[in-house]
Amino acid sequence: MTLTAGLDEATTARLRERIAAAVVEAAGTPGDPAADPEGTLRLVDAARVAAEETSRLLRTSIDGARSAGHRWDAVGAVLGVSKQAAQQRFGSPTAKPGQDAGTGEGGRPRRILTPLTAFDEMEVLEREGRRGWHVVDYGTLYHLVEASEHQWEHLRQPWNPAARRRLEEGGWTLVKSMTFPWGYYKRPLDLPAEP
Template sequence: MTDSLPLASLSARLAERSAALASAVGSPLAPPAYLDLIRRAQDVDVLAEQVLKLCVQQCRDAGHTWQEVGDLLGVTRQAAFQRFGKPIDPRTGEPMDKTVRMTDAPERALEIVTAVLEGRMDDARPSFNAEVLAAFTDKVRGDALAGVAGLVGAFEGFGEGDPFVRRIGDHTVVDIPLRYEAGEMKARVAFDTDEKVAGFFVLPPETP
């Protein structure tokens, strides 16, 4: 498992894989070799992420703040914490599990967002938990989307980029880029442990 390797070993392995990728890119390629390039690049990406996580961990251990880390990465301190932090569950005192187990969360969130934005609430409501089902009335939907329209105009379609999925506390949270006539927004769908929708929001894209 590379997760347990020290930073120096991981960095050396990353340099080795990066050099191998650079060498392969510079060689004459037959069509099947392009698939090998993807595999090599994916290996480099995985190792680079592990190196970055260790660097952030050591930076925090040295006393640097999440604000400093976020500034360096071009994100908010909350976004940096959500990506690299190790939150402790106040209920148990144990590190919180950040593993996303809901493998179809992006697809389900996309279907729900599409149904809500198109006004097909009968298609969306079966995915809501009891609290959201009671609270998310047609009037609430209409008022919320009217407020968004007042800020950025009419909805034009989904924005660039894939849905962003992560686990926050007990919830699986999916952010989906949205494109409006005068700006960008994002839909956020939160699923509870029963894989029912526990929250639905349309937010500015910079919201952590």
């Protein structure tokens, strides 16, 4: 069995077929190009959207793998490129622990929590949430938090639209609108921030 990006050949073929089918369906199944020239442009547009989304999914998947502790050489091996090529293309600027990150809405202080991994980030966010800090953005190995007067709770949830709806009904807010493979949620508590 030959592996491609960690997937076997049959899984890779199914994934490619599903992506192609979704693009054709979104374009309205263009027919004969001579009879439906607008259909060919819809197909181009649908393929563009699919390419943008798969590019975003690739980047966030790599961020997730890095947050889970995988090194650049492992990521590069899956992508079929060198460690250096993977890091140059998908790496992000290194954040410094406790770095002042300016101010947010209303002039509230922000700071960067780093280095964080999938193994310790929730414990750190629980502690900082009690102190009134809540997540406003995140990336590979860091969370950007903002100060407030009340405590916050944070949740990491595998990406799932149905779960997102349930959580939002429960008062949770998704930190970023598009997330993969998991999303981070937050909600304020009716308790004053601890010192």
